[in-house]
Amino acid sequence: MRRLLALSLSLGLLGSLVASPSDALAQRRPTPTRRRPPRRPPPPPPPPPQVIDNESAIAHAVPLPPPTPPERTLRPEPVAPPPAPPPPEWRYPGFDVSVGARIFTRTMSWDGDATQAMRPYDLSAAPALRLALELFPGALTDSRVARLFGVVAHYETAIALSTVDARGRNYDTATSSLFAGLKVRAPFETERHELALVVGYRRQDFTVRGEGDVPVNGAPDLGYSSVQVGLSSRWALSHRVALSLDASYLAVLETGQLAEVFPHVSSFGLDVLAGLAIGIAGGVELRAGADFRSYFHSFNPEAGDRYALTGATDQQLAGWLAVAVRR
DSSP states (O other): OHHHHHHHHHHHHHHHHHHHHHHHHHHHSOOOOOOOOOOOOOOOOOOOOOOOOHHHHHHTOOOOOOOOOOOOOOOOOOOOOOOOOOOOOOOOOSEEEEEEEEEEEEEEEEESOTTOOSOOEEEEEEEEEEEEEEEOGGGGSSOTTGGGEEEEEEEEEESSOEEEOTTOOEEEEEEEEEEEEEEEEOOOSSOOSEEEEEEEEEEEEEEEEOTTSOBOTTOOOEEEEEEEEEEEEEEESSSSEEEEEEEEEEEEEEEETHHHHSTTOEEEEEEEEEEEEEEEETTEEEEEEEEEEEEEEEOOOOTTOSOOOOEEEEEEEEEEEEEEEEO
């Protein structure tokens, strides 16, 4: 009996020894575990509201910032147009050159010609050319006084002119006019308008010739030499349009053959002009106008004179068109 008990104890002890190494190995193997992310700490609780009385709140009140204005849609600011250029300064030009064509008429009438010794003359229309020049050297300087003084000249001549009498006979006819003088402008402040005194010498000829260059009876050659004194004006209606008005008195010094036929003759003349100028570009202008020139003769007859006529009138009316350069 004791042997059986001892044998069982021995077997039990042996079994525990056999099973213990595996159990130890089993215990040494670590069991894999999953790592969990650390938890965020919960936010701290809000502080308890402080109870402040009204006086303390008013004393320690902090002004709130102004409210933010609502956002507006961005729009491009309007761009102001560039300023207009200043108007050009008015300044007297240094020169004025023009070339033009004229259509003129001429009438010669006699007073007190009871015997019809002289031939009246009536020219309906005839073409002519005209060239004019004004030069002011002082305009090239900055002196306001120097650019007031200048010289003026113009020349006119008829083209293919002939005369037909009552019987149908043709006569060679020629007429021309030359003027040269001085021009003094008025010292206007802005120099926009121009008013000038013109003084000079004028020569105008009118001849009628028969066959062989023989003078025609009753139609003496006229050669007027005169001193011309007058006013010349130019009024600027705008920067491109100007109105011209001229008026002159002619103190006649010579009359040609008229003084041979009427030795006591005294004469004078008047000359007026009106024109319109339109600027094109670069100082170039288109001009149109009309002028009237008349010579008045008083024969002052005396006893013994060949003719008893009392006077005569020589009138010329013209319309013209010209191209000019004014700078």
